[in-house]
Amino acid sequence: MDRARHLRNYDLHSWTGIALGFFVFIVSLSGSIALFDAELKSWEDPARRLVLTDNPVPVDPIFREFIAEQQAEGELNSASLRFPNQIEPYYSAFAFLEDENGESHFHQRRWDPATGEEIPERGAGLSVWLLDFHRDLMWPDALGGRTVGRSLVGVVGVILMLAIFSGVIAHTKIFEELFTLRYWRSVRLKWQDTHKVAGLWGLPFFAMISATGAFLGIVAILSPLVAVLAFKGDTEALIEAVIGAPAEPAGIEAEMMPLDDLSSMLHSESGLEPDRVIINHWGDEEATYTLLYHADTELAIYDSMTISAVTGEKAVNETFETRSAASRVSSAVTPLHYGTFGGEHGSFASIALKMLYLVLGLCLAIITAMGNMMWIERRLHGNDGSKSEVFYRRLSRFNVGICSGMALASVAIFYLDKLYLGAEALRMSWTGWTYFGVWFAAVFYALSVTNEYRSLIAILTATGVGLMGIPVLNAVVTGDVFWVALTSGHTASAWIDVACLICGGLTVAAARSLPRTRPEKKRVRKRKAAPETALAPAE
Amino acid sequence: MNPVTIAILLVLVIGIGLATWKAPRLTSVILWALVATIFSTAALLLIVPGPFSEKALWIALSVPFVWVAFQFWCYWDANKWRVAGGLIAVSALCGIIVFLSDPIV
Numbered sequence: 001m002d003r004a005r006h007l008r009n010y011d012l013h014s015w016t017g018i019a020l021g022f023f024v025f026i027v028s029l030s031g032s033i034a035l036f037d038a039e040l041k042s043w044e045d046p047a048r049r050l051v052l053t054d055n056p057v058p059v060d061p062i063f064r065e066f067i068a069e070q071q072a073e074g075e076l077n078s079a080s081l082r083f084p085n086q087i088e089p090y091y092s093a094f095a096f097l098e099d100e101n102g103e104s105h106f107h108q109r110r111w112d113p114a115t116g117e118e119i120p121e122r123g124a125g126l127s128v129w130l131l132d133f134h135r136d137l138m139w140p141d142a143l144g145g146r147t148v149g150r151s152l153v154g155v156v157g158v159i160l161m162l163a164i165f166s167g168v169i170a171h172t173k174i175f176e177e178l179f180t181l182r183y184w185r186s187v188r189l190k191w192q193d194t195h196k197v198a199g200l201w202g203l204p205f206f207a208m209i210s211a212t213g214a215f216l217g218i219v220a221i222l223s224p225l226v227a228v229l230a231f232k233g234d235t236e237a238l239i240e241a242v243i244g245a246p247a248e249p250a251g252i253e254a255e256m257m258p259l260d261d262l263s264s265m266l267h268s269e270s271g272l273e274p275d276r277v278i279i280n281h282w283g284d285e286e287a288t289y290t291l292l293y294h295a296d297t298e299l300a301i302y303d304s305m306t307i308s309a310v311t312g313e314k315a316v317n318e319t320f321e322t323r324s325a326a327s328r329v330s331s332a333v334t335p336l337h338y339g340t341f342g343g344e345h346g347s348f349a350s351i352a353l354k355m356l357y358l359v360l361g362l363c364l365a366i367i368t369a370m371g372n373m374m375w376i377e378r379r380l381h382g383n384d385g386s387k388s389e390v391f392y393r394r395l396s397r398f399n400v401g402i403c404s405g406m407a408l409a410s411v412a413i414f415y416l417d418k419l420y421l422g423a424e425a426l427r428m429s430w431t432g433w434t435y436f437g438v439w440f441a442a443v444f445y446a447l448s449v450t451n452e453y454r455s456l457i458a459i460l461t462a463t464g465v466g467l468m469g470i471p472v473l474n475a476v477v478t479g480d481v482f483w484v485a486l487t488s489g490h491t492a493s494a495w496i497d498v499a500c501l502i503c504g505g506l507t508v509a510a511a512r513s514l515p516r517t518r519p520e521k522k523r524v525r526k527r528k529a530a531p532e533t534a535l536a537p538a539e
Numbered sequence: 540m541n542p543v544t545i546a547i548l549l550v551l552v553i554g555i556g557l558a559t560w561k562a563p564r565l566t567s568v569i570l571w572a573l574v575a576t577i578f579s580t581a582a583l584l585l586i587v588p589g590p591f592s593e594k595a596l597w598i599a600l601s602v603p604f605v606w607v608a609f610q611f612w613c614y615w616d617a618n619k620w621r622v623a624g625g626l627i628a629v630s631a632l633c634g635i636i637v638f639l640s641d642p643i644v
Binding site for chain 2: 004005008009011012154157158161162165166211214215218219222225226229230231232238241242243244324326327329330333
């Protein structure tokens with residue numbers, strides 16, 4: 001590769017990093033936390049910390065009562081029931097309705113499988129915020145709603161793909177750099193080596209996570225655009241053309257098969273019990289139960305089997321072998337992205353896989369933050385860039401505030417979750433205010449401290465101590481101590497406490513290892529006076 | 540079309556034209572690569588033979604890669620005008636295919 005092309009490529013790599021690195025950092029850090037959505041649900045709501053029972057009460061009469069209530073409110077489009085599992089050891093029912101005004105509604109209910117009693121609903125907060133902030137940035141309706149947010153996250157995936165591709169091409173000595181970590185040299189050299197080593201070792205994961213994330217996000221913008229262009233605006237026709245027309249009800253009432261009979265319908269190949277059932281056309285002769293099993297025979301979210309909800313007869317089901325290659329590849333995207341292919345919920349393999357995803361996800365966030373820091377430091381101490389030193393120092397402080405502040409904000413909402421005393425309906429909005437309030441405060445603090453090394457240490461220490469305090473907070477507020485919970489049967493929330501303790505310790509250790517003062521400049525250079533496009537790629 | 544819409548569109552066209560003239564590579568990587576991706580995938584969907592659901596899934600899966608490839612080309616090619624011109628030509632050609640083809644519905 002000629003030098004001019006190499007420089008252009010390097011320019012592209014650093015430009016994608018510095019201009020959109022903050023977004024990549026936000027999406028990768030929030031994604032690392034969002035992996036534990038199910039476990040976080042158990043941590044936030046003590047009423048859900050149940051022990052999986054061997055003798056559950058029959059769910060059929062309770063579920064029928066729930067459905068009857070829903071049908072009184074509007075037309076039932078579909079419903080589903082999730083059977084208890086290790087992480088969520090309770091029945092969860094969901095109903096999708098359409099009222100007389102044509103508006104869609106979603107209702108859910110949970111029951112204790114040991115007693116059949118309803119588990120009181122708690123307002124959405126911590127877990128929903130952490131998951132949705134990753135998926136759609138909690139994009140407000142006033143600015144276009146969640147589809148816009150999801151599309152932006154998809155664009156982040158594309159930018160990350162571009163940064164990875166240009167990064168690989170920019171590094172001409174990949175094999176050498178894989179094994180070069182000059183840990184005892186200068187701070188800047190250490191950052192540079194860590195950026196390269198972590199980036200190269202994690203390359204297959206980062207490439208996979210960016211491509212799958214881009215696909216999951218871009219589908220949100222692509223479908224309406226394709227519909228406009230190829231289907232003259234008919235999105236429903238597009239969906240029907242891709243996944244087929246939905247079956248119509250017969251309009252003849254029929255008695256539904258008891259739902260309790262379904263739990264004994266094991267998957268023919270994996271032998272697993274169903275994880276959940278989706279019900280279409282409840283009470284109709286053409287009603288179906290689609291049984292979803294944890295995917296054990298293919299890389300997909302679920303193995304599925306559809307039966308008649310009246311007779312129990314098996315409908316024609318696609319198998320892995322009969323499905324098209326495109327369908328198989330697209331089914332693999334979600335489990336690959338969320339790391340759900342490690343085995344049954346709560347199994348050692350599934351937890352180990354999620355931990356690996358967590359480590360690699362955090363690595364990606366750290367690589368991005370370090371890339372930003374390297375870009376700034378090169379301009380402060382090297383010959384690149386020609387903005388004033390004040391500009392780069394402010395950018396450096398902003399980088400510290402955004403990156404470390406987001407971690408602190410994520411910790412802060414754990415505390416809000418346990419200490420919140422207001423109305424459940426307002427829990428989510430308080431979670432949002434706390435999140436952004438703490439984040440903005442951290443950015444403001446980082447911008448106000450002249451020594452960004454010191455502000456980084458302070459915010460990281462606060463984050464680490466905050467993380468280590470989460471198990472204490474949980475024990476004080478709910479009475480659940482993690483070492484007791486780990487041996488009591490329901491371990492999901494206890495593992496969150498353990499993970500917080502470990503991550504907190506590592507964060508404090510990382511903060512302590514940082515230098516307290518900025519290293520002296522080794523090279524003093526004369527800056528150009530002419531304006532330049534420091535944040536723009538070379539033309 | 541009302542005058543306000545025409546004025547907005549005019550400002551947009553002039554703005555994009557000016558941006559492309561002043562910084563062809565930057566405008567190409569930000570805008571023209573995306574426009575070319577949308578039109579080329581829509582055109583592919585219309586002209587590639589085969590079952591619709593199958594090709595729609597493959598094309599949807601390939602969109603991020605097509606987009607990244609166009610963006611990467613913006614910096615790979617030494618000639619900045621060839622990049623901008625090429626992407627505009629791809630968009631225009633595919634746009635013609637899309638608008639002249641019969642709708643799938």
